[in-house]
Every structure is written in structure tokens, then in C-alpha cells.
Amino acid sequence: MAILFAVVARSSTILAKHAWCGGNFLEVTEQILAKIPSENNKLTYSHGSYLFHYICHDRIIYLCITDDDFERSRAFSFLGEVKKRFQTTYGSRAQTALPYAMNSEFSSTLMAQMKHHSSxxxxxxxxxxxxxxxxxxxxxxxxxxxxxxxxxxxxxxxxxxxxxxxxxxx
Structure with missing residues (x-):
């Protein structure tokens, strides 16, 4: 029961990511990001033994992949905290940032929050x-x-x- 992968993206442009373990999470995430509508919402997809939770706010997508027995409330609590920290740190810069522009700084925040919310x-x-x-x-x-x-x-x-x-x- 853990958060395995987290990503912050603008549409299909990944701005920051962190993987807790190996896997093809990035490839799967890119496919899912392409299908997420740009309006503000939150949703959970299920595929196999994984759940894909996301929050979309102001065209920025906060997505995480969890085991299928991970509680939705904890996943959305994690995504809410990531969203708050990302918006506080980057604000409107995220709307024009290049791919992976925030990864070097924000991946450590993702890792810390993943650890905190996974336990x-x-x-x-x-x-x-x-x-x-x-x-x-x-x-x-x-x-x-x-x-x-x-x-x-x-x-x-x-x-x-x-x-x-x-x-x-x-």
C-alpha cells in the first residue's frame, strides 16, 4: 500500500516527477495525461492492480499511481498537498515552463510527500x-x-x- 509514482504536468508536458520504484509508469502516465480533459476536476482510473488518481486545476495536472488497495482519500490528500506546495513555489510560471523544468527542485518535495502519505x-x-x-x-x-x-x-x-x-x- 503505497504511492508508487507521482507527476505534475501541464496537459501532456511533464514538469516534475518522482518514482518510488521501477516500472513503466512514465509511459503509462504519458498515455493517461493525453486523455485527461483540461477542465478543473478530480478522478480515479483503475487499471489492473493500479489506481491512477489525478487533480486537474488551472490546466496543471497532479497525478499519482497507487496500489489498488490504497485509500482514495489518502491519495487525494497527497495530491492536494502537492498542488498547494507546487502552486506556492511556482505560481503562474508553470503555465509556460519547459518539460521537466521543475523536476530538479520539486522531485524531492514529491518524494517527501509520497513517503509521508504512503505510511x-x-x-x-x-x-x-x-x-x-x-x-x-x-x-x-x-x-x-x-x-x-x-x-x-x-x-x-x-x-x-x-x-x-x-x-x-x-
Whole structure:
């Protein structure tokens, strides 16, 4: 259950892409891009054991290929995040860009988002819980150290007061 391939394109002109694994994803994607209408919409195609999800907005197509058991909501969440980041980064430049013009910069964003959205929510929750537990442990140790320092300071203050009292009586 993963996002295997992602692409951002203007019509059939690919602007950025990233593949999680090997395969003929690019060739299949080029065929699908040619068939996607230019009006704003989102849709999922099924072919064999793969699902092809896309969002088309302002003639820019955000497409991903997933296993057939991947949840549509997660795929469209991924595409929505990619769309937001792409529009924020490139804006109207995407309307006139050359093929693969954004690939060197944006493929790393695609990769990071693919990784994030491919991992099941329970794994992310478990990982976050482990991080919280680690932080709790660190905080408890720090609080113990502060308490120990406070005790040492109190002892030092008591000894100082005893010395002051002894020096006065001497």
C-alpha cells in the first residue's frame, strides 16, 4: 500500500516527477495525461492492480499511481498537498515552463510527500507516540537534575550560614 509514482504536468508536458520504484509508469502516465480533459476536476482510473488518481486545476495536472488497495482519500490528500506546495513555489510560471523544468527542485518535495502519505496513519501515530515518550524521559531526567542541583544549593546555603555564624562567634 503505497504511492508508487507521482507527476505534475501541464496537459501532456511533464514538469516534475518522482518514482518510488521501477516500472513503466512514465509511459503509462504519458498515455493517461493525453486523455485527461483540461477542465478543473478530480478522478480515479483503475487499471489492473493500479489506481491512477489525478487533480486537474488551472490546466496543471497532479497525478499519482497507487496500489489498488490504497485509500482514495489518502491519495487525494497527497495530491492536494502537492498542488498547494507546487502552486506556492511556482505560481503562474508553470503555465509556460519547459518539460521537466521543475523536476530538479520539486522531485524531492514529491518524494517527501509520497513517503509521508504512503505510511499508514497508525505507523505515524506509533512513531509520534515513541517520540513523545522519549521527550517525557528527557524532561523527567532534566527535572531530576534540577531538583538535585536545588538540594545541593540548599546544602551549600546551610553550610555558608553555619560558617557565617561560626565566624561571628569566633
Amino acid at each position: 499508514p496513519p497508525s505507523d505515524r501515530l506509533t512513531e509520534t507516540q515513541m517520540q513523545v515518550d522519549d521527550l517525557k524521559g528527557i524532561m523527567v531526567r532534566n527535572i531530576d537534575l534540577v531538583a538535585q542541583r536545588g538540594e545541593k544549593l540548599e546544602l551549600l546555603i546551610d553550610k555558608t550560614e553555619n560558617l557565617v555564624g561560626s565566624s561571628v562567634s569566633f
